[in-house]
Each structure stands twice: as C-alpha cells, then as structure tokens.
Amino acid sequence: MAADLLPFVLCIAGDRKEQVLAVPDADMSGKESNCNKKEAVMAKIRMTTPLVEMDGDEMTRILWQMIKEELILPYIDLKTEYYDLGLEHRNETNDQVTVDSANATLKYGVAVKCATITPNAARMTEYNLKEMWKSPNGTIRAILDGTVFRAPILVKGIVPYVSNWKKPITIARHAYGDVYKNTEIRVPGPGKAELVFTGEDGTQIRETVHEFTGEGILQGIHNTKKSIESFARACFNYAVDTKQDLWFSTKDTISKKYDHTFKDIFQEIYDTEYKAKFEELGITYFYTLIDDAVARVIRSEGGFIWACKNYDGDVMSDMVATAYGDLSMMSSVLVSPSGVYEYEAAHGTVQRHYYKHLKGEETSTNSIATIYAWTGALRKRGELDGIPELVEYADKMEKACVKTIEDGKMTKSLSLISTCENPVILNSLEFIQAIRATFEEL
Numbered sequence: 001m002a003a004d005l006l007p008f009v010l011c012i013a014g015d016r017k018e019q020v021l022a023v024p025d026a027d028m029s030g031k032e033s034n035c036n037k038k039e040a041v042m043a044k045i046r047m048t049t050p051l052v053e054m055d056g057d058e059m060t061r062i063l064w065q066m067i068k069e070e071l072i073l074p075y076i077d078l079k080t081e082y083y084d085l086g087l088e089h090r091n092e093t094n095d096q097v098t099v100d101s102a103n104a105t106l107k108y109g110v111a112v113k114c115a116t117i118t119p120n121a122a123r124m125t126e127y128n129l130k131e132m133w134k135s136p137n138g139t140i141r142a143i144l145d146g147t148v149f150r151a152p153i154l155v156k157g158i159v160p161y162v163s164n165w166k167k168p169i170t171i172a173r174h175a176y177g178d179v180y181k182n183t184e185i186r187v188p189g190p191g192k193a194e195l196v197f198t199g200e201d202g203t204q205i206r207e208t209v210h211e212f213t214g215e216g217i218l219q220g221i222h223n224t225k226k227s228i229e230s231f232a233r234a235c236f237n238y239a240v241d242t243k244q245d246l247w248f249s250t251k252d253t254i255s256k257k258y259d260h261t262f263k264d265i266f267q268e269i270y271d272t273e274y275k276a277k278f279e280e281l282g283i284t285y286f287y288t289l290i291d292d293a294v295a296r297v298i299r300s301e302g303g304f305i306w307a308c309k310n311y312d313g314d315v316m317s318d319m320v321a322t323a324y325g326d327l328s329m330m331s332s333v334l335v336s337p338s339g340v341y342e343y344e345a346a347h348g349t350v351q352r353h354y355y356k357h358l359k360g361e362e363t364s365t366n367s368i369a370t371i372y373a374w375t376g377a378l379r380k381r382g383e384l385d386g387i388p389e390l391v392e393y394a395d396k397m398e399k400a401c402v403k404t405i406e407d408g409k410m411t412k413s414l415s416l417i418s419t420c421e422n423p424v425i426l427n428s429l430e431f432i433q434a435i436r437a438t439f440e441e442l
Contacts, residue, residue, distance in 0.1 A: 173308055174313060194208055332369070
C-alpha cells in the first residue's frame with residue numbers, strides 16, 4: 001500500500017522556513033504574502049497505524065521533544081499512542097502506565113521508548129515516591145518477552161578503543177527474567193534459607209540455600225523454558241537474516257542446572273531447526289563460557305552476534321558501546337517471538353546534563369541513539385504497513401546523522417573521541433538542527 005501524502009508548501013523568507021498545508025483550490029495569497037519565494041512543493045508522509053510512544057525522563061525527555069519538532073513533525077504526519085513514562089507520572093499511576101504501554105505495544109506491534117529512570121534510594125527522596133518502582137524496561141520486557149539486539153553505530157573518525165575491531169559486534173540480550181524479575185530478602189539474623197517449589201499436585205522440591213549465622217541477604221531468580229526457547233530462536237533467526245556468526249555464552253560449569261539449561265536449549269534448537277541453514281549460509285554457531293567469550297571478543301575483529309543472558313547482556317552491551325566510541329552511539333531494539341518491536345536508546349537519562357539544563361546552562365548532549373530509536377520504529381512501521389516513503393525517510397535520516405558527524409559537526413562528547421581535526425562543537429539543539437540541515441541537503 002502506497003503512502004497517503006499530505007501536500008504542503010515550504011516557503012522561505014530570509015532565514016525563516018515555514019510549512020503550509022496546501023489545500024486544493026484554496027486561496028493561498030495570504031500565505032504567499034508571508035513568503036518572498038515559494039521554492040518547493042513537498043509532502044508529509046501519512047501513517048496508517050500509530051506507533052506506541054513512551055516518553056521518558058530528564059535530559060532524554062528534553063531531547064525527545066527537540067527530535068520530534070526538528071526531525072519528525074516537519075516531514076511526517078505522525079500518529080502515536082502516547083504514554084508518559086516519566087517517573088512522576090509512573091508514581092501517580094502506581095506504575096500502571098508502564099503496563100498499559102506494554103499492552104499497547106502488543107496491540108500495535110511497534111513502539112519507540114525514551115530513556116527512563118529506574119529509582120534507587122536517592123530517587124525515592126528526590127521524587128517523593130510512594131515506593132521504589134521497578135525498572136520500566138524490566139516490566140515492559142517481561143510482558144513482551146523476546147530479545148534485545150544492540151549494535152554500534154559506526155562513523156568515520158570515531159575509532160574503536162579496541163584497535164582490531166573492524167566490524168560491529170551485535171549484542172543479543174535475553175529480555176526476560178533472571179535478576180530483573182527477582183525476589184529479595186534482607187535476612188535479619190540466624191536461620192535457614194530454603195528454595196522451595198510446590199507443584200500443582202502439592203509435591204514439593206526443597207533445597208537448602210544457606211544456614212545463616214547472622215544478618216545477610218537473599219535473592220531468588222527464575223526463567224522459563226518458553227522464554228529461553230524464544231530467545232534462542234530470535235538469535236538464530238537474526239543470524240540467518242543478517243548472515244552473521246552467532247556466539248552464545250553462560251557459566252554452565254558453575255550453574256549446572258540454571259545456566260546449563262540455557263546451553264542445552266540453544267544446542268537442541270540449533271541441531272534440530274537451524275544447523276542446515278547455518279551450513280548453507282556458511283555461518284557458525286559457537287558456544288563457550290562467558291569468561292572465555294569476553295577474552296575472545298577482545299581479540300576478535302567483530303562482525304558477529306554475541307548472545308547473552310539478561311544481566312550479561314546488560315553489562316556487555318555497555319562495554320561494547322563504550323569500546324566502539326560512545327554509549328550514545330548504540331542502536332537497540334527488542335524483538336518478541338510474536339513479531340512485536342520496541343526501539344529505544346541503549347543509554348540512560350543523562351542526569352548530569354539535565355541538572356545543568358534546569359539551571360539554564362547550555363548542554364551538548366549526543367542524541368544519535370534516540371534519533372535511531374525513532375528511525376528504527378518508523379522504518380519498521382513503514383515495512384509492516386507497506387509505506388516505502390517511511391522506510392526511505394528513516395534511511396535518509398540515519399545517513400544525515402552519520403554525515404553530519406563525519407562533516408565535523410558534533411557534540412562535545414563526540415569531539416573528545418573523534419579524530420576529526422577542528423570539529424565544530426554544537427549544543428544539544430544546534431546538533432539536531434545541523435542534522436536537519438544535512439537531511440534537507442541529501
């Protein structure tokens with residue numbers, strides 16, 4: 001289905017640009033009097049299905065609005081179902097808004113999410129919270145299931161700290177369970193901690209965790225066979241689609257039931273469902289221990305997918321992103337087994353810059369990963385709805401992001417790691433406006 005386009009006129013008067021909806025046979029003389037020259041008739045891309053839009057916190061919330069105003073709304077007749085996941089609103093709704101946003105994503109199939117605060121003790125006081133709400137990412141991922149794929153955004157002039165990395169390393173992070181759906185106890189004193197499973201028929205499996213002789217801490221984690229199978233298939237499918245080798249790592253020598261189950265499920269699914277496809281494509285599946293995988297990754301040249309359990313993927317995606325140059329130069333998408341996609345930036349809310357912003361001080365915050373969250377979601381929406389113009393817009397906007405940096409226009413954090421001589425350091429808004437200017441020149 002081709003896109004339904006809304007025509008508008010781009011009028012230029014001096015340095016001012018103005019978009020005017022072009023209504024057939026309408027009297028445009030009033031608008032024309034405001035324009036010295038009518039340069040072009042352009043068109044906004046009309047969407048047919050809304051994105052689920054999850055707003056967030058702090059500096060990324062500020063960037064979110066800038067990106068919409070400068071890079072999206074001038075070109076797209078944007079349709080979104082909006083959810084405010086800012087911490088204050090999550091607190092007001094007892095975190096129900098997070099659940100609602102995840103269920104809306106299941107309904108519409110594609111979401112874009114701003115970075116959000118996961119509160120700690122300090123945030124409890126700062127925001128006067130009713131309770132220490134759980135990670136919204138953890139809540140959403142538990143509802144959607146699936147796997148988070150994160151890959152570096154490569155730009156000429158930003159050289160990886162690991163000199164032998166020549167190709168991107170994609171981190172495939174299991175998005176369900178483990179420490180992110182844990183249950184914890186502060187042990188008050190001496191006593192016995194037990195792990196107990198009670199079956200539907202009343203049968204119990206009981207294991208002693210520890211005999212405490214004093215105060216301590218206790219944690220229970222879980223995962224499900226269904227979720228691990230979904231994780232495995234998502235990784236194997238992604239490897240086939242992108243024609244890349246797949247690595248998987250756990251600590252099965254220590255965790256002989258928990259981690260070993262992950263290893264066994266991956267191997268069984270590979271052998272029965274994917275081995276022939278991998279051999280046909282000339283790609284490989286490789287399992288090793290997590291500590292060995294880390295050593296091998298550092299020595300590699302990149303160009304593969306590294307599948308990790310939830311916590312390992314959390315840590316290693318930040319390590320890989322930083323080693324390639326900058327945390328804000330990492331794309332991230334959650335892919336569920338039911339074909340649901342949630343795009344987000346891989347970094348946090350940039351708290352320090354937000355406090356500067358509140359004081360009225362200038363910030364120079366890199367918005368690339370957040371822009372890529374929007375372009376990823378819009379591209380997927382275009383693919384699913386048969387709107388090639390939306391796909392082309394996303395491709396072009398990402399090219400504009402890369403070209404702007406390669407042309408020497410960047411934020412302060414990027415200038416510190418760029419080999420570009422005499423870069424032009426821009427503030428947060430100026431950087432986004434520079435990307436817009438590049439986009440319009442392409």
